[in-house]
Amino acid sequence: MAFPITRLRRLRRSESLRSLVRETRLTPESLVYPMFVCPGEGVRKEVRSMPGIFNLSVDEAVQEARQAHALGVPGIILFGLPETKDEVATGAWASDGIVQQAARAIKHEVPEVLLMGDVCLCEYMSHGHCGIVRAAPQSLGAAVAAPPAAATEYEIVNDATLELLARTSVSLARAGIDIIAPSDMMDGRVAAIRKALDQASFANTPILSYAAKFASGFYGPFREAADSAPQFGDRRSYQMDPANVREAMREIELDLEEGADMIMIKPALPYLDVIAAARERFDAPLAAYQVSGEYAMIEAAARNNWIDRDRVMMESLLSIRRAGASIILTYFAKDAARLLA
Ligand code: PBG
Numbered sequence: 001m002a003f004p005i006t007r008l009r010r011l012r013r014s015e016s017l018r019s020l021v022r023e024t025r026l027t028p029e030s031l032v033y034p035m036f037v038c039p040g041e042g043v044r045k046e047v048r049s050m051p052g053i054f055n056l057s058v059d060e061a062v063q064e065a066r067q068a069h070a071l072g073v074p075g076i077i078l079f080g081l082p083e084t085k086d087e088v089a090t091g092a093w094a095s096d097g098i099v100q101q102a103a104r105a106i107k108h109e110v111p112e113v114l115l116m117g118d119v120c121l122c123e124y125m126s127h128g129h130c131g132i133v134r135a136a137p138q139s140l141g142a143a144v145a146a147p148p149a150a151a152t153e154y155e156i157v158n159d160a161t162l163e164l165l166a167r168t169s170v171s172l173a174r175a176g177i178d179i180i181a182p183s184d185m186m187d188g189r190v191a192a193i194r195k196a197l198d199q200a201s202f203a204n205t206p207i208l209s210y211a212a213k214f215a216s217g218f219y220g221p222f223r224e225a226a227d228s229a230p231q232f233g234d235r236r237s238y239q240m241d242p243a244n245v246r247e248a249m250r251e252i253e254l255d256l257e258e259g260a261d262m263i264m265i266k267p268a269l270p271y272l273d274v275i276a277a278a279r280e281r282f283d284a285p286l287a288a289y290q291v292s293g294e295y296a297m298i299e300a301a302a303r304n305n306w307i308d309r310d311r312v313m314m315e316s317l318l319s320i321r322r323a324g325a326s327i328i329l330t331y332f333a334k335d336a337a338r339l340l341a
Pocket of ligand 1: 118120122130183184218219220221222223235290291292293
């Protein structure tokens with residue numbers, strides 16, 4: 001007897017049929033565009049490893065924000081390159097910090113933009129770590145201002161860092177940032193930030209926590225763009241081990257308990273399984289960050305004519321959506337919105 005063939009190809013015969021039965025759709029409304037703000041005026045300096053992405057002075061950042069908004073991208077996340085760096089990340093929380101200046105200017109010129117502030121200290125610390133550094137107990141035990149010489153002799157101090165993160169968050173909220181997005185991976189930061197925001201009468205400012213942020217090689221180009229590479233050691237003592245999905249669920253659970261309104265997985269493409277597991281388990285809005293290295297890989301291959309840039313860009317974004325992220329932070333935001341228009 002002939003085996004009856006199930007004809008799934010019936011629904012693939014035309015674009016209108018395929019569109020009718022399409023399970024996942026991309027929309028510009030869910031995209032967030034990252035921007036790097038630097039001192040100066042009229043500065044538009046392309047990041048070597050991220051073609052099409054620039055370090056922008058405040059005036060240029062306003063233009064870029066206006067353009068993103070006109071294309072239908074609702075959100076922008078700001079990163080800062082401060083004038084100077086020190087051991088207490090002054091540039092992160094100073095009221096005239098570079099992100100604070102950019103936030104005020106963008107809110108003034110393009111008030112409809114949903115502004116997110118990345119809360120982390122690495123861009124503002126002379127040593128490039130995301131927290132306060134001190135000599136490890138086995139060497140000295142004392143807190144030191146200057147980073148120790150050898151990579152094995154330091155530790156990132158958790159609880160003292162929380163105070164700086166809270167201070168940074170309040171400062172950003174005061175400058176007009178709509179959503180506070182901590183990306184430092186210190187324990188207890190969401191609770192500390194929530195409390196500080198509430199006390200400063202920002203009870204209505206939501207927290208989007210980078211809940212599961214992995215210690216990833218895919219951040220390479222970002223560290224060039226934001227000048228934030230650690231001067232010694234690496235971030236493995238605070239960012240997550242790439243091997244762990246169950247631990248990611250614990251990170252998310254804790255951040256939600258501490259008061260996170262939305263959660264994020266980062267990077268995106270190499271961690272689609274983590275996104276899917278989080279979607280299954282948690283009901284809070286879920287974001288994913290398609291990071292600098294993911295962008296750079298696609299751009300580099302496209303520049304060699306090895307792949308079709310637009311096609312791969314849209315496919316990668318769709319896959320992040322299909323895995324379960326409703327919000328996508330991506331350097332492709334403007335280009336994708338253009339194609340979706
Ligand atoms: C700050 C921060 C980083 C990224 C976002 N926030 C860098 C890092 O953790 O080293 C990476 C984003 C990207 O690669 O696009 N800690």
